[in-house]
Amino acid sequence: MNNDNTLKELTRDCNASLIPAGDPITIKKGEMVRITQSLGTSFTVLVKGNLARIEGYDSDAIGIENKQEDIHTDFEINDENIEKMVWDALKNCFDPEIPVNIVDLGLIYDCSIKKENNSYDVSIKMTLTAPGCGMAGHISNDARLQVANLKGISNVVVDIVWEPQWDQSMMTEAAKLQLGMM
Numbered sequence: 757m758n759n760d761n762t763l764k765e766l767t768r769d770c771n772a773s774l775i776p777a778g779d780p781i782t783i784k785k786g787e788m789v790r791i792t793q794s795l796g797t798s799f800t801v802l803v804k805g806n807l808a809r810i811e812g813y814d815s816d817a818i819g820i821e822n823k824q825e826d827i828h829t830d831f832e833i834n835d836e837n838i839e840k841m842v843w844d845a846l847k848n849c850f851d852p853e854i855p856v857n858i859v860d861l862g863l864i865y866d867c868s869i870k871k872e873n874n875s876y877d878v879s880i881k882m883t884l885t886a887p888g889c890g891m892a893g894h895i896s897n898d899a900r901l902q903v904a905n906l907k908g909i910s911n912v913v914v915d916i917v918w919e920p921q922w923d924q925s926m927m928t929e930a931a932k933l934q935l936g937m938m
Contacts, residue, residue: 766818767817776807838876860928861927878909882895
């Protein structure tokens with residue numbers, strides 16, 4: 757877990773989303789925030805007693821290099837590595853309240869890949885740890901963007917489903933160990 761608890765002053769106004777509601781806010785230039793989690797391409801910060809999520813493309817506002825860059829630009833996807841690349845991309849997505857990626861949390865129920873001409877379409881069915889999670893759009897969009905940024909991907913669809921209902925037994929052993937559940 758990357759949890760450095762660093763205090764930062766915003767260098768410009770920055771859009772963010774309140775956690776867990778997902779409501780949009782603007783954190784003003786000069787405001788002090790404490791980074792509580794920096795995993796994947798987003799940051800969870802504590803600001804005025806509230807948790808908020810700052811997307812990687814706004815990381816310059818907290819003095820950090822853009823983490824939203826395509827990390828797979830050197831890899832050409834082909835029939836042999838497509839599945840691994842998609843799953844690896846999904847492992848860059850994190851719930852802003854839980855320091856475990858969405859794959860190890862067991863939130864990805866299905867990932868189907870279909871080749872169309874010389875590119876791939878990806879369809880993902882995922883869930884969340886709780887119905888009504890205000891961060892649903894952020895997490896599912898993060899999953900979509902991570903996969904869409906892979907070379908050779910032409911279309912990504914992410915559907916949030918609620919059946920079967922998620923529970924802790926769906927987590928990998930590594931996730932349970934990381935969260936102190938073993």
